[in-house]
Amino acid sequence: MLRYTVKRLLQLTVALLGLTLLLFAWFKALPGGPENRLLPDDATDQQREALRRALGLDEPIWTQYVEFLGRIVRLDFGSSLSSGRPIATELADRLPATVELSLFAIVIAIGVGIPLGYLAARKRGSWLDFIAVSGSLIGICTPVFFLAAMLKVVFSQNMGVFPTFGRLTPGTGFTEVTGFRVLDGLITGELDVVGNALVHLVLPAVALASIPLAVITRITRASVLEVLGEDYVRTADAKGLKPQTIRARHVMKNALLPVVTVIGLLLGSLFAGAVLTESVFAFGGVGSFVYQATTERDYPALLGFILIIAVSYVVLNLLVDLSYGFLDPRVRVRS
Amino acid sequence: MTPAKIEKLERLVEAGAQARTAESGSLWRQSFRRLRRSPMAIAGGAIVGVFVLVAVLGPWIAPYDPTAQRWGDEVFLNRNVFPGPRAENWFGLDHLGRDMFSRMIVGARQTLLVGVVATLIGFAAGAAVGGTAAAAGTFGGRWGQRIEAVIMRAVDVALSIPMLLLALSVAALLGPSLTTVMIAVGVAQIPIFARLLRGSMLAQAHSDYVLAAISLGVPKGRIVISHIFPNSLGPVIVQATLVLATAIIEAAALSYLGLGNPDPGNPEWGTMLADAQRFLSGAPQLAIYPAVGIIVTALGFTLLGEAMRESLDPRLRRQG
Numbered sequence: 001m002l003r004y005t006v007k008r009l010l011q012l013t014v015a016l017l018g019l020t021l022l023l024f025a026w027f028k029a030l031p032g033g034p035e036n037r038l039l040p041d042d043a044t045d046q047q048r049e050a051l052r053r054a055l056g057l058d059e060p061i062w063t064q065y066v067e068f069l070g071r072i073v074r075l076d077f078g079s080s081l082s083s084g085r086p087i088a089t090e091l092a093d094r095l096p097a098t099v100e101l102s103l104f105a106i107v108i109a110i111g112v113g114i115p116l117g118y119l120a121a122r123k124r125g126s127w128l129d130f131i132a133v134s135g136s137l138i139g140i141c142t143p144v145f146f147l148a149a150m151l152k153v154v155f156s157q158n159m160g161v162f163p164t165f166g167r168l169t170p171g172t173g174f175t176e177v178t179g180f181r182v183l184d185g186l187i188t189g190e191l192d193v194v195g196n197a198l199v200h201l202v203l204p205a206v207a208l209a210s211i212p213l214a215v216i217t218r219i220t221r222a223s224v225l226e227v228l229g230e231d232y233v234r235t236a237d238a239k240g241l242k243p244q245t246i247r248a249r250h251v252m253k254n255a256l257l258p259v260v261t262v263i264g265l266l267l268g269s270l271f272a273g274a275v276l277t278e279s280v281f282a283f284g285g286v287g288s289f290v291y292q293a294t295t296e297r298d299y300p301a302l303l304g305f306i307l308i309i310a311v312s313y314v315v316l317n318l319l320v321d322l323s324y325g326f327l328d329p330r331v332r333v334r335s
Numbered sequence: 336m337t338p339a340k341i342e343k344l345e346r347l348v349e350a351g352a353q354a355r356t357a358e359s360g361s362l363w364r365q366s367f368r369r370l371r372r373s374p375m376a377i378a379g380g381a382i383v384g385v386f387v388l389v390a391v392l393g394p395w396i397a398p399y400d401p402t403a404q405r406w407g408d409e410v411f412l413n414r415n416v417f418p419g420p421r422a423e424n425w426f427g428l429d430h431l432g433r434d435m436f437s438r439m440i441v442g443a444r445q446t447l448l449v450g451v452v453a454t455l456i457g458f459a460a461g462a463a464v465g466g467t468a469a470a471a472g473t474f475g476g477r478w479g480q481r482i483e484a485v486i487m488r489a490v491d492v493a494l495s496i497p498m499l500l501l502a503l504s505v506a507a508l509l510g511p512s513l514t515t516v517m518i519a520v521g522v523a524q525i526p527i528f529a530r531l532l533r534g535s536m537l538a539q540a541h542s543d544y545v546l547a548a549i550s551l552g553v554p555k556g557r558i559v560i561s562h563i564f565p566n567s568l569g570p571v572i573v574q575a576t577l578v579l580a581t582a583i584i585e586a587a588a589l590s591y592l593g594l595g596n597p598d599p600g601n602p603e604w605g606t607m608l609a610d611a612q613r614f615l616s617g618a619p620q621l622a623i624y625p626a627v628g629i630i631v632t633a634l635g636f637t638l639l640g641e642a643m644r645e646s647l648d649p650r651l652r653r654q655g
């Protein structure tokens with residue numbers, strides 16, 4: 001197990017270095033170059049040269065790369081072009097909003113997806129199965145931003161059931177503790193804030209949950225179907241175990257393994273979906289920030305975001321792999 | 336890219352390899368026969384068929400010029416007046432007084448083009464990467480195997496980045512245009528195709544006909560290009576059908592992020608959908624038409640692809 005872990009850690013380091021190299025090349029290749037973005041159009045060649053030297057752009061390329069790496073390690077991505085604040089601060093301030101939203105989305109996706117997928121598999125060929133399968137196919141095929149926008153039009157603007165934007169009704173007094181509004185409200189006992197924050201979370205979380213929900217439903221269904229056909233389930237049935245026992249001990253326990261893997265990794269891709277959802281509801285999280293950075297061509301901000309997502313994704317991957325090696329001895333032997 | 340997806344890709348590879356090696360082609364024919372009986376394949380095929388037909392014939396069957404602002408004086412943006420469906424304009428008018436029905440019909444072509452070109456870019460580059468890795472690993476000796484390992488590690492890292500982010504970074508390099516969207520979405524598909532083709536080629540490399548070709552003294556380059564490669568394409572074509580659906584949806588998302596065509600004179604569903612977000616509260620129908628078009632089309636390609644995969648995969652068949 002130790003050797004396996006060390007090997008995976010080494011691979012991870014190489015992968016991350018490769019990633020920074022790629023991002024460095026990407027950043028260098030961006031149109032315009034930083035000196036053009038910082039200077040007015042009528043700047044003289046001498047001014048350009050001076051700025052290039054000040055920014056270290058006249059150094060050899062590998063020195064610049066080492067410099068780039070150093071800044072990444074110090075989480076120094078520069079300042080956002082739109083707000084002027086440091087990008088790392090900007091991202092850190094907004095992270096709780098996105099994490100809160102993603103958690104609610106994944107809770108919805110798991111809470112609905114696993115039971116639905118399980119029932120669909122058990123009642124294979126029934127109308128419930130048909131709805132689950134076709135519903136998840138349509139869910140995967142629906143653009144997230146469209147779904148979010150339609151939810152907003154129908155439930156906020158026309159029916160007025162849910163608020164149209166933000167995390168709290170403007171002017172609501174609240175005490176900031178962790179940045180997670182729901183949790184903060186519970187800690188400080190401001191229950192009105194909890195309710196207010198929850199109401200604001202419903203629509204964005206449902207929109208964001210659509211694709212994970214579809215994926216979880218399909219995977220649970222396929223996985224349960226596969227397990228139901230296994231010999232050990234037939235054996236358990238033949239030796240007269242109660243159906244409930246078979247379902248809980250033999251079917252679900254085995255069927256959930258691939259589902260758990262997928263859930264772990266869906267969390268990473270939720271951040272990408274959050275960009276689209278948050279922009280529709282002006283949620284003010286990392287997603288809104290990235291949407292703004294994209295539309296305003298704020299490249300340093302994009303770089304910081306991509307780097308953080310990529311790193312968390314790769315690390316998450318490693319954790320899942322390691323937990324697999326832990327749970328399933330065959331993986332260890334094979335490597 | 337999740338392990339489940341990777342496992343799916345690997346299953347597809349395995350299924351393709353079995354279909355090829357067992358009883359010379361009869362399994363392929365069986366698969367096709369099964370495909371014709373599958374309701375999923377029929378529904379998907381019908382949707383894709385209609386879509387392609389409209390895309391090809393678009394300009395000839397559209398009742399009006401999709402770019403002409405013929406009824407511009409009947410639309411009032413500030414008062415939210417958008418004439419809805421009526422006898423002469425079946426889907427009503429868009430925000431510039433253009434016929435929505437004509438725009439939908441003509442837009443199908445650009446939408447198909449975006450999907451197909453993006454998929455082809457992903458396929459071509461992915462095939463080059465995956466094919467090189469497989470060829471080096473099979474025939475390149477120890478150094479070849481090292482090259483293969485490095486390439487595939489890089490592919491794994493690329494697979495781990497969410498597709499939208501990959502597309503976003505490419506789009507940032509190239510500036511907004513429809514070409515950007517095609518390239519960005521295509522590039523994001525490269526790792527999927529690379530991994531799939533490599534797996535498929537490795538499966539073929541161990542088959543009897545390759546052994547026969549080697550013992551006959553056929554040059555290795557030729558074995559790879561004219562024996563292994565063509566025989567490995569089955570699973571890749573199945574995947575391409577599925578990727579087409581993703582490509583159309585991702586393209587719409589990139590347009591929404593402002594990276595698509597900045598001047599949508601020439602209609603395209605993704606651009607139309609993104610554009611319509613501005614008038615959503617007053618005229619949701621402007622978004623609904625292209626959205627339904629995209630959803631139905633993506634559904635068609637997904638159904639067809641999944642049905643093809645199922646008919647190829649003996650394991651999924653046994654369950655059915």
